[in-house]
Structures are given as structure tokens and as C-alpha cells.
Amino acid sequence: MTATERRSTQSLAVIFALRMLGLFLVLPVFALEARKYPGGDDPALIGLAMGIYGLTQAVMQVPLGMASDRLGRKRVIVAGLLVFAAGSVLAALAGSIHGLMIGRALQGAGAVSAAVTALLADLTRDEVRTKGMALVGMSIGLMFAISLMAAPPLAGWFGLSGLFGLTAALALGGIAIVLLWTPAEPVKHADQPRGRLADVWRHPRLWRLDLGVFVLHTVQMAMWVVVPGLLVAAGLPKAVHWHVYLPAVAASFVLMGGLFAAERRGHLLAVWRGAIVLLLLVQLALMLLGPRAPGVAELGVVLFFFFVAFNILEASQPSLVSRLAPAHARGAALGVYNTLQSLGLFTGGALGGALLKGWGVTAVFGVTALLVAAWLLLGWGQTMPEAMPHR
Numbered sequence: 001m002t003a004t005e006r007r008s009t010q011s012l013a014v015i016f017a018l019r020m021l022g023l024f025l026v027l028p029v030f031a032l033e034a035r036k037y038p039g040g041d042d043p044a045l046i047g048l049a050m051g052i053y054g055l056t057q058a059v060m061q062v063p064l065g066m067a068s069d070r071l072g073r074k075r076v077i078v079a080g081l082l083v084f085a086a087g088s089v090l091a092a093l094a095g096s097i098h099g100l101m102i103g104r105a106l107q108g109a110g111a112v113s114a115a116v117t118a119l120l121a122d123l124t125r126d127e128v129r130t131k132g133m134a135l136v137g138m139s140i141g142l143m144f145a146i147s148l149m150a151a152p153p154l155a156g157w158f159g160l161s162g163l164f165g166l167t168a169a170l171a172l173g174g175i176a177i178v179l180l181w182t183p184a185e186p187v188k189h190a191d192q193p194r195g196r197l198a199d200v201w202r203h204p205r206l207w208r209l210d211l212g213v214f215v216l217h218t219v220q221m222a223m224w225v226v227v228p229g230l231l232v233a234a235g236l237p238k239a240v241h242w243h244v245y246l247p248a249v250a251a252s253f254v255l256m257g258g259l260f261a262a263e264r265r266g267h268l269l270a271v272w273r274g275a276i277v278l279l280l281l282v283q284l285a286l287m288l289l290g291p292r293a294p295g296v297a298e299l300g301v302v303l304f305f306f307f308v309a310f311n312i313l314e315a316s317q318p319s320l321v322s323r324l325a326p327a328h329a330r331g332a333a334l335g336v337y338n339t340l341q342s343l344g345l346f347t348g349g350a351l352g353g354a355l356l357k358g359w360g361v362t363a364v365f366g367v368t369a370l371l372v373a374a375w376l377l378l379g380w381g382q383t384m385p386e387a388m389p390h391r
Contacts, residue, residue, distance in 0.1 A: 001124070001128050001131070001132070004123065004183055005123065005124050005125070005128060005132065007181070007182075007183055008119075008120060008123035008124060008132075008182065008183050009120065009124065009132040009135050009136065010135075010181075011177055011178075011181040011182040011183070012116055012119060012120045012136060012182060013135055013136045013139040014139070014174075014177050014181075015077070015116060015174045015177050015178060015182070016113075016116060016136050016139060016140055017139040017140060017142070017143045018170040018171070018173050018174040018177070019081070019084065019112070019170065019171060019174055020140045020143050020144070021143040021146065021147060021170055022088065022166065022167030022168075022170040022171060023053075023107075023167070024143055024144045024146075024147035024148075024151075025147045025150060025151045025154065025163045025166065025167065026151070026160070026163050026164065026167070027050075027147070027151075027224055028147065028148055028151045028152070028224070028228060028238075028241060028245070029151045029152060029155040029160070029163070029228075029238065030046070030049075030050055030160070031046055031050070031224070031225060031228055031229070032228060032232075032238055033155055033159070033160040034046045034049060034097060034100060034160065036160075037094070037095070037096050037097045037099075037100065037160075038095070038096040038097065039096050039097035039098060040097045042097075042357075043225075043353045043356055043357040044350075044353045044354050044357050045097050045101075045353075046097065046225075046353055047225050047349045047350050047351075047352050047353015047354065047356070048101065048349065048350050048353060049097055049100045049101045049104055049349075050104075050221065050224075050225065050349035050353070051221055051345055051346040051347065051348060051349020051350045051352075051353075052101050052104050052105050052108070052346060052349070052350075053104040053105065053107050053108040053342075053345060053346070054108060054217070054221070054341075054342040054343060054344065054345025054346035054347070054348075054349065055105070055108065055342070055343070055346035056105045056106070056107075056108030056109045056111075056342075057108035057109070057111045057113075057338070057339075057341075057342030057345065057346075058108075058339045058340075058342035058343040058346065059109075059339075060080075060108070060109050060110075060111035061111045061113065061114050061335045061336075061338040061339040061341075061342055062114075062332065062335040062336055062339050063335070064076050064080060064111050064112065064114060064115060064335065065114030065115060065118065065331040065332055065333075065334055065335020065336070065338065066331055066332050066335060067115075067331075068114065068115035068118055068119075068331040069118075069331035069332060072185060073115045073116075073118060073119035073122065073185050073331070074119070074178055074179075074182065074185060076112065076115040077112045077115050077116055077119070077178050078175050078178055078179070079110075080110040080111060080112035080115065081110060081112060081171045081172070081174050081175045081178070082110070082171075082175070083106065083107075083109050083110030084107050084109075084110030084112070084171045085110075085167075085168040085171035085172055086106060086110075086168075087103050087104065087105070087106030087107030087108070087109065087110065088103065088107055088164045088165070088167040088168035088171060089103075089164070089165070089168050090102060090103035090106055091103025091104060091106075091107065091161075091164040091167075092161045092162070092164035092165040092167075092168065093161070094161070094164075100160075103164065107167075108342065110171075111338065111342065113334075113338040113341070114331055114334040114335040114337070114338045115331065117133075117136075117318050117322065117334045117338070118322070118331040118334050119182070119185055120132055120133065120136065120322075121322035121334075122185055122186050123183060123185070123186070129319050129322060129323065132319075133315050133316075133318050133319040133322075134315035134316075134319075136315075137311060137314045137315040138253060138311070138315075140314070142249075142253075144245075144249060145242075145245065145246050145249040145250060148241060148242040148245035148246055148249070149242040149245075149246055151163065151242075152238050152239040152240070152241060152242070153239060154166070156239065205324050205382060206321060206324055206325065206333060206336070206337070208378065208379045208381070208382045209317050209320055209321050209324075209337065209382070210321075210336055210337050210340040211340070211375060211378060211379065212276070212313065212317060212375055212379055213313075213317055213337055213338075213340050213341040213344060214340040214341065214343055214344040214347070215344065215371045215372060215374070215375040216279070216310065216313055216314075216317075216341075216344065217341050217342075217344030217345045217348060218344040218345075218347045218348040218351065218368070218371060219279065219283065219344075219348065219368045219371065219372060220310065220344075220345075220348060221344070221345050221346075221347075221348025221349045221352060222348040222349070222351055222352030222355075222364055222367075222368050223286070223306070223348075223352070223368070224352075225348075225349065225352035225353050225356055225364070226286075226290070226352060226356060226361055226364050226365075227299070227303070228241065230290065230294065230299060230361070231244060231296065231299060233293060234293070234294060234295055234296045234299060235296065236296050244296060244299060244300045244303060245303065247300065247304075248300055248303040248304040248306075248307050249307050251304055251307075252304060252307035252308040252310075252311050253311070255308050255311075255312075268316060269382065271312060271316070272312070272313070272316050272317075272382070273376075273379075273380070275308070275309040275312040275313050275316075276309070276313070276372065276375060276376045276379065277376065278305055278308060278309040279306070279309040279310070279313070279372050280369060280372040280373055280376060281305070282302055282305050282306045282309065283365050283368045283369035283372055284365075284369050285302050285305075286302060286361075286365040287362055287365035287366050287369055289302065290361035290362060290364075290365055291360070291361055291362050317337075318334065318337065321333055321334055321337045322334065351367065352364055355367060
């Protein structure tokens with residue numbers, strides 16, 4: 001990487017990390033803490049409150065991605081982070097499960113993922129972009145690991161409202177990074193074509209990736225409706241859930257170097273397919289273990305394999321989208337991609353809560369396994385983008 005590419009990757013990774021830390025601090029404790037709010041005794045409402053963030057994100061990803069193609073990436077990122085901060089404040093002030101839903105919905109309206117990823121693609125060459133995306137993904141994974149340690153004690157001290165207040169502060173910190181550290185975006189010429197949905201909407205190779213990110217985040221959110229309860233049932237108090245999460249996340253990072261090596265040797269497609277297979281095996285394992293009161297060690301091993309698959313897919317997929325999409329429509333393409341990601345977050349929370357309430361743990365992981373199997377079948381014909389000349 002050049003100096004500018006390193007600075008771009010580092011600053012955008014920090015922006016992503018600050019925003020995701022706020023979200024992740026809530027995720028491990030939300031299902032448990034939301035029960036203390038009026039209306040929080042309904043698992044379906046809790047799942048909906050968790051997932052509605054993804055629904056409003058889905059609505060806003062494409063408009064904000066296209067706006068970043070036209071108005072500039074940094075302007076859209078700043079505006080989106082302000083909306084996200086406002087939603088966090090609203091959730092912090094909520095007095096019921098319905099108030100939490102409204103705050104989470106406004107958080108999701110600040111959908112900047114497409115604009116941030118498109119800016120990273122603008123500022124990096126094709127041959128180093130997967131590394132840039134992977135470093136961003138690893139920063140997100142690191143924030144997840146930190147949140148797993150910090151969320152339970154912070155929730156004990158300040159409650160869920162305090163976590164949402166911290167989320168607002170982190171979003172404002174992200175704005176400072178955009179304005180003071182992130183390199184200037186490339187100048188767009190007046191005659192340069194602007195991104196249109198028509199340029200990306202019917203692109204078959206992009207749609208396989210869009211389908212994949214929908215399934216991936218549906219599975220992730222559905223898992224986190226169930227997994228905290230499984231750990232508590234295994235005898236692990238919520239304050240020390242990080243004893244399982246952190247080693248699993250950290251160990252999965254060790255294998256991330258293999259992704260870069262596979263890309264250099266032309267094996268990225270095989271690794272991508274293997275990660276989907278691993279994700280399917282994880283869901284099948286949880287489907288079998290869930291009703292049998294699994295122990296902490298068993299859950300830790302399964303979660304390690306989940307994080308390996310998740311981190312590989314999170315790093316490789318957006319890189320592939322940015323390389324397959326027309327350069328002038330990266331914001332639109334990543335907007336569609338992140339829309340499906342956000343729909344997955346909503347679907348996973350709502351579906352996981354409904355299935356858990358109506359049919360139990362086996363039904364949750366049976367459905368997620370079917371979704372991953374469908375992704376594997378439909379995505380098997382995926383091909384890699386053509387090699388681009390060195391610039």
C-alpha cells in the first residue's frame with residue numbers, strides 16, 4: 001500500500017470501528033437488558049427492536065449510496081453519522097420497548113456503510129483493495145471483541161440507556177475523523193457518468209454477493225437472539241460472556257492471513273466457498289446442540305468456527321462488489337449490497353425472535369441452516385472479477 005492508501009484504510013477503519021463499537025456494545029446485552037423495559041417480556045418485540053435498525057438501514061442505503069456518487073462521499077458520511085447519533089440519543093431516553101424501537105429505527109436511517117466502503121474503494125487500487133477491506137473488517141471484529149468484554153459491566157453500571165449515550169458520543173468522534181484525518185476524495189469531473197441503479201440492479205455476479213450478505217447477517221442476528229441465553233443456561237453469567245467470545249474472535253483473526261495468501265495465489269473463490277460451507281456446519285451444530293443444554297466449551301468451539309467464516313466473508317464480499325461494479329456506480333452497487341445486509345439484520349432479529357418464541361432453539365437454527373444451504377447452491381456459480389492492470 002502507498003502512504004495515502006494506508007492513511008485512507010486506517011482512517012476509514014477507525015470510522016467504521018467507532019460506529020460499530022456503539023452498535024456492538026448493545027448487541028450482547030440487548031436481549032437481556034430490554035426485558036427490564038415495559039413490554040420487554042415479549043421475545044418477538046425484543047427481536048423486532050433489535051432488527052428494526054436493519055430495516056431503516058435497508059431503506060436508506062441505496063439513496064445515500066447514490067447520493068455519495070453525486071454529492072461526495074464525505075458529505076454523506078458526516079450527515080449519516082449525525083442521524084445515527086440522534087437515534088442513539090433517542091434510544092438512550094426511551095422508557096419502553098417501543099421507545100427503543102423508535103431510537104433504533106432512527107439509528108438505522110444514518111446508513112453510511114455504502115459511502116464509507118465506496119470511499120475506500122475510490123482511494124485504493126484493485127490489487128490491494130481486499131487487504132484494505134479485510135483490515136476494516138478486522139477493526140470491526142476487534143470492536144466486537146472489545147464490546148463483548150465491556151458491554152456486560154457497562155450495562156451493569158449505566159444500563160442500556162448509558163450504552164446508547166456512549167454510542168452517540170462515538171458517532172460524533174467518527175465525524176471528527178472524517179473531517180480531520182481521512183484523505184480528500186477523488187475529484188469527479190462534470191462529464192463523468194453518475195451511478196444509476198440500472199448499472200448494477202441486474203448484474204448476476206453482484207446479486208450472488210448481495211444474496212450472500214443478506215443470509216450472512218440474517219444468520220448473525222438470529223444467532224444473537226439465542227446465543228446469550230444458551231450461555232446463561234450453560235452456567236456462564238452475562239458479565240463474563242466475553243470469556244467465550246473474546247478467545248473465539250481473537251483465534252479467528254489468526255486465520256485471516258490465509259485470506260490474503262489465497263488471494264495472491266488465485267484461490268480466493270475456493271476460500272469464499274469454504275467459508276459458506278463452514279457457516280452451514282456451524283448452524284447445523286447449533287441446531288443439534290441447542291436443545292441438549294450445551295456446555296460452555298462446546299459453545300466456544302462452535303463460535304470460533306462461526307467467527308472464522310464470518311470474518312472471511314465480511315472481508316472478501318465487499319471487495320468483490322467494488323471490483324465487479326462500474327467505477328462510476330460503486331456507491332450505487334455498495335448501496336444495494338448494504339441494503340441487503342441491512343435487510344438481513346432486520347430479518348434475523350425479527351425471525352429469530354418469532355421462531356424462538358413459537359418453536360424454540362431448534363427451529364431458529366434449522367431455518368438459518370436452510371438459508372445458508374440455499375446461498376451455497378445459488379452462489380456456487382460465482383466467478384471472480386477479471387484481473388485489473390496495475391495502476
